[in-house]
Amino acid sequence: MSDNNPTRILSSILHPAPAGAGDQAIRNRDPRARLAEMTYGGALSFLRRPYSRDLSAAKAVVCGVPYDGATSNRPGARLGPRAIRAASAELGSSDSFPYAGNPFSVLPTIDWGDLYIEPQLPHRVAAEIEAGASEILSADVKLLALGGDHFVSLPLLAASAKRHGPLALIHFDAHSDTWPDDGARNDHGTMFVRAVGSGIIDTSRSIQAGIRSHNPDDHGIAVLTAPAVHRMGIDATIAAIRERVGSAKAYLTFDIDVLDPAFAPGTGTPVAGGLASLEHCRRRRR
Secondary structure (H helix, E strand, O other): OOOOOHHHHHHHHHOOOOOOOOOHHHHOOOOOOOOOOOOOOOOOOHHHOOEOOOOOOOOEEEEEEOOOOOOOOOOOHHHHHHHHHHHHHHHOOOOEOOOOEOHHHOOOEEEEEEOOOOOOOHHHHHHHHHHHHHHHHOOOOEEEEEEOOHHHHHHHHHHHHHHHOOEEEEEEOOOOOOOOOOOOOOOOOOHHHHHHHHOOEOHHHOEEEEEOOOOOOOOOOEEEEHHHHHHHOHHHHHHHHHHHHOOOOEEEEEOHHHEOOOOOOOOOOOOOOOEOOOHHHHOOOO
């Protein structure tokens, strides 16, 4: 049957669907472009970036690392990449706040998808993550990895250090993750002390912020506790990080539990007294 409703016909003529609209995660081929998309529908990718393994036009690559076999309390972080992509959908077509522009015109970005990991073969996990990250970094792009529990930072750091040399570590977390390590197991609380021992981070340039768990040994890494960050404020915290890191190449990592459990209650190891989601709003107006 044909639709002879003149109002509907006129509406489709006056308001045609934009060219290429919908499912831009799989239809868009330009890592700079943003296409029309329903916020509540369509194929999900990080900020609606095109899914691609073609690194030639990209300057930044997003990949998921869905592994949580190293957790010590509640699991579930393996679902993190999927959840982050879903949460980012509403922001995918908006101008970046507060800069009012399309960030992908400056930093062409693709979504690589997830690294493939065999969780039932834990002795292979670190090598699989490091190999996947090394493949991406070989194109001289910036890598944004979505965990996954925090252990995945160790193979990601190893891949980055192979390309750039020892890195400054900028680490936002409730925990230092530098407790004693036996050198063998996958553990989300020891990977940074192993990184120190492996020489892949430069402790003299490294800093941790938001810490609110006791560790008697800082291993040479500067520590800004959560109470210190609250007292100092965001501007002073940023200044302290810049002073510590200087011009060194850095690996930046966020554990979701750096936020107070009021803002991220689902984290596996919640600790009270953390940072708030509105901390950036407290920055001094310029």
